[in-house]
Amino acid sequence: MTIVDQATGPSVSRIGLRFWSAALAVAVFLVDVLTPLEGAVAVLYVVAxxxxxxxxxxxxxxxAAAGCAALTIVAYLLSHGLQSIASPALRALVSLAAIAITTVLALQNHTATNRLAAQARLLNLSHDMIFVRNRANVITFWNKAAEQTYGWSADEALGKIADELLQTTYPDRRDVIEAGLLDTGRWEGRVQQRTKGGAAITVDTRWALQHNHLRKPVAVLETHTDVTERVMAHGALVESERRYRRMFDASRIGVAEEDWSDLRKALTALNLDGAGLRDHLSRHPDFFWQVRPLAKITNVNPALQKMVGASSSSVFIANIDKLLDRSDRKFVGALVAFAEGEPFYEGETELIRLDGRKIPVLFTISFPAGPDGDRNVLAFVVDITERRQAQDALLAAQADLAHAARVATLGEISASIAHEVNQPLAAIVTSGEAGLRWLRRDVPDLREVATTINHVVAQGRRAGEVVARIRTFLKKAPPQQDMLQIGDIIEEATSLVARELAKDDVVLTVEIEAGLPPIRGDRIQLQQVLVNLLINAGQAMSGQSGSRVVTLRAGIAQAENLAITVQDSGPGIRPDDLPRLFDPFFTTKNGGMGMGLAISRTTVEAHGGQLSAESIPGSGATFRLTLPFSQQHALP
Amino acid sequence: MAKTPVIAIVDDDEGVRTSLASLVRSLGYEAHAYASGAEFLRQSPGNDPTCMIADIQMPVITGDELQAQLVASGRRFPIIFMTAFPSELVRQRVMAAGAHCFLGKPSSGDEIIRCLEEALAGQAQQ
Known part of the structure; x- marks a missing residue:
């Protein structure tokens, strides 16, 4: 739909117009030449x-103009020759003037029409939907974008009432808007409309009132921009922000919003890579605290405020340097992670509450990628006080139980232990008596005296070692994490039970592979496990008359594990008992507490290993424990 | 006194064994030490000691088992038992089988010597 088409009209073609124009000109010429009419027939050329x-x-x-002028002059010459006849010549001149004036006006009209057509084409080029409605709200112009967006072609839209066609919903009363438009000549707003397909769209609309020469409003030009997607995207953004705020405000996890962009500038200015920065930080320990204020905290959620006892976000931010433990090197790690472009950094640390109390926390600092990432650094903080307390309580309970079990174990073998202490004491007393006698001889034998005294000293040491071994075993201490050689632990454990096994005629064989790597754990607890297994093995064979052999082997299993087996030559474990062997309070011994193996398994699992039992009835039982070798061989 | 009395000492504990041997020698007797009953039994009956001091709790062959075997094979000499676990039951059993003394560990040197000298005096009378 263009204005050019409208001007031409759909019914008469261009060729037809040219034909009728020429035909009319020829008809006027013939009438002018052939008839004796003395009138201004030539004036009719203007119609052509x-x-x-x-x-x-x-x-x-x-x-047409040139043709008509030529025909006028030819007709005059044919009728009157070159004689000058005043009246006909005047008529011919009037005709020529009429032709000239008409041509000029037609040409002017043509130029104006072309300009309008060009403007209309520009309106069609617009991405905005543009239409014109008259004072009766009837659509009189409808551009291409309107066709495309609304779905109605110009033919369908023209002549319709705009509000009815588009089912427009206004933000205000329609008559109020119209009044405003008449008052100011303009109106802008956001309205809801429906397309031909029934879809609801949101458009930003601008109205301009068009007046005629009498300043009377005649039409309204409406320009609409489809903002449906923009509105939806904005809505989604608003919803997302609201959701984030809800999480920020209601979460039990502490959250701090931080802007690290100035810190990035400072780091970039240093021009160091990650290793270089680490090195710089180790040589200048205060560097972190110099640059720390550049990591600006912008907001702190209620959970984090509560965690440190701050009454507001600003109180938290004002005291930030007091809240962080200056001795903690983890912040250096965070700085290096940030400098190296890691997406996040996490760890455990302690915050110092405003009341001075320290609280253990787990934290994650996330460094978002993208241009604005440095301005949107988020730190998440979880208070793990309760978890830590529960963990400590559990560890303490386990240690207490293990200690109780060690006391009980020693109680079981107290006779052997008494014997072990008694033997050196007996030797000391006897040696002392012997020494005295050598001394009181008529001729004191000083060589023998010296021998007996040496003996007393050696046996005294031996008794001391036995006592020390037992004291260590009975010590109540929190579990340690030491680098341990399994050979030492086996040696200590077998020393404790050697007498007990010997008493029952049990032969103990120990085979340890050479060059086993160290393990990591608690010496006493592991010793306790072995003591337990060895005593159990000895006791399992107490009722049998044949040979009683316990074999302890230590070696490597699957490259990174230490495997220790304790095998006896007893009657084995009944298949029914096997699955319940490690259950607490399960025992097959008279007066047994049934905690030994349960505690042993807990201990081994706490060391990252496993403890299992297998048995073929009639041919002994084998307990197998595995422990991971320490990965930190370099540590002392 | 024609011949120095020989005292056999049977104890699996080296410290006890050595100290007893020293005490016996300080009295002027000859001491032969054995780490186990089996070791003693390996030597020929002809070299039997004048007296024996033996532990009760020893692996493989206990003191009272050793006594029983000696009695069974007719080898008779006084035996002084010393034990860190003096139980009445064992005391009655070994005394019934002819033991000379039953001492706890540790015992004073005087007590050991008194037992030893009584035993040797008894031997001398026979």
Whole structure:
């Protein structure tokens, strides 16, 4: 739909117009020449020119004008020759003047029409939907974008009432808006409309009132921009922000919003890579605290405020240097992670509450990627006081139980232990008596005296070692994490039970592979496990008359594990008992507490290992424990 | 006194064994030490000691088992038992089988010597 088409009209073609224009000109010429009419027939040529002008071609107008002027002059010459006759000559001149004036006007009209057509084409080029409605709200113009967005073609839209067609919903009363428009000549707003397909769209609309020459409003130009997607995207953004705020405010996890962009500038200025920065930080320990204020905290959620006892976000931010433990090197790690472009850094540390109390926390600092990432650093903080307390309580309970079990174990073998202490004591007393006698001889034998005294000293040491071994075993201490050689632990454990096994005629064989790597753990607890397994093995064979052999082997299993097996030659474990062997309070011994193996398994699992039992009834039982070798061989 | 009395000492504990041997020698007797009953039994009956001091709790062959075997094979000499676990049951059993003394560990040197000298005096009378 263009204005050019409208001007030409759909019914009469361009060729037809040219034909009728020419035919009319020829008819006027014939009448002018052949009839004796003494009138201004030639004036009718202007009709031919007007017809030609309707083709809207400048060329057609010029051709028609030139043709008509030529015909006028030819007709005059044919009728009157070169004689000058005043009246006919005047008529011919009037005709020529009429032709000239008509041509000029037609050409002017043509130019104006073309300008309008160009403007209309520009309106069609617009991405905005543009239409014009008259004072009765009837649509009189409808551009291409309107066709595309609303779905109605111009033919369908023209002549319709705009509000009815588009089912427009206004933000205000329609008559109030119209009044405003008449008052100011403009109106802008956001309205809801429906397309031909029924879809609801949101548009930003601008109205301009068009007046006629009498300043009377005649039409309204409406320009609409489809903002449906923009509104939806904005809505989603608002919802997302609201959701984030809810999480920020209601979460039990402490959250701090931070802007690290100045810190990035400072780090960039240093021009160091990650290793270089680490090195710089180790040589200048205060560097972190110099640059720390550059990591600006912008907001702190209620959970984090509560965690440190701050009454507001600003109180938290004002005291930030007091809240962080200056001795903690983890912040250095965070700085290096940030400098190296890691997406996050996490760890455990302690915050110092405003009341001075320290609280253990787990934290994650996330460094978002992208241009604005440095301005949107988030730190998440979880208070693990309760978890830590529960963990400590559990560890303490386990240690207490293990200690109780060690006391019980020693109680079981107290006779052997008494014997072990008694033997050196007996030797000391006897040696002392012997020494005295050598001394009181008529001729004191000093060589023998010296031998007995040496003996007393050696046996005294031996008794001391036995006592020390037992004291260590009975010591109540929190579990340690030491680098341990399994050979030492086996040696200590077998020393404790050697007498007990010997008493029951049990032969103990120990085979340890050479060059076993160290393990990591608690010496006493592991010793306790072995003591337990060895005593159990000895006791399992107490009722049998044949040979009683316990074999302890230590070696490597699957490269990174230490495997220790304790095998006896007893009657084995009944298949029914096997699955319940490690259950607390399960025992097959008279007066047994049934905690030994349960505690042993807990201990081994706490060391990252496993303890299992297998048995073929009639041919002994084998307990197998595995422990991971320490990965930190370099540590002392 | 024609011949120095020989005292056999049977104890699996080296410290006890050595100290007893020293005490016996300080009295002027000859001491032969054995780490186990089996070791003693390996030597020929002809070299039997004048007296024996033996532990009760020893692996493989206990003191009272050793006594029983000696009695069974007719080898008779006084035996002084010393034990860190003096139980009445064992005391009655070994005394019934002819033991000379039953001492706890540790015992004073005087007590050991008194037992030893009584035993040797008894031997001398026979």
């Amino acid at each position: 020119i007007l017809l030609a002008a309707r083709t809207n071609r400048r060329h057609d107008i010029m051709v």
